[in-house]
Amino acid sequence: MLRGLSTVSLFADDVVAARDWYAELLGVEAYFVRPVDGPPAYVEFRVGDHQHELGIVDSRYAPYSHPDRSGGAVAYWHVDDVRAGFDRLLSLGATVHDRPVERGPGFVTASVFDPFGNTLGVMYNQHYLEMLPPRTGDDR
Structure with missing residues (x-):
């Protein structure tokens, strides 16, 4: 049933700051940004040996009721x-x-x-x- 890690989604109130922090950590720029124009609501990096996806999502879209607490x-x-x-x-x-x-x-x-x-x-x-x-x- 589970075939492998597809995407890890992290949430941030400031997607631009999170994008920049993860770009520094990973040593690569986000390859995918939405929307293309204006402040991003989602950015995505490819990471590691298998190029797994690490996404940063605007906290407004968090699918849980307590976005201020880690799961x-x-x-x-x-x-x-x-x-x-x-x-x-x-x-x-x-x-x-x-x-x-x-x-x-x-x-x-x-x-x-x-x-x-x-x-x-x-x-x-x-x-x-x-x-x-x-x-x-x-x-x-």
Whole structure:
């Protein structure tokens, strides 16, 4: 039934500020913006090895009744170094949700609240790496 991560949607009162913050974090610009003219209500990035979609949605369109509170789910994005990723997020203005914790051999998680109130997780996950094709010297 579930075939893979399609889109992670985060919400922000200021989509432009959120777009700029995530562009700095990710090192890429949003590739999709709606509307095209005027202030954006939605922007989208392609992220990582599988080019998953990370969308920033104007909080006015949040499908829940308490847009000022983070939900219970955390989407974890694989990183090669959880401590370094966690520290970088904090340096960009995120705040601690859950400090790095080893969950077992080959599994480390951490999470932050981004400056817009969303929970963002980072994780070292050996299973993620096992499903990737082997890297060659030219894949950097």
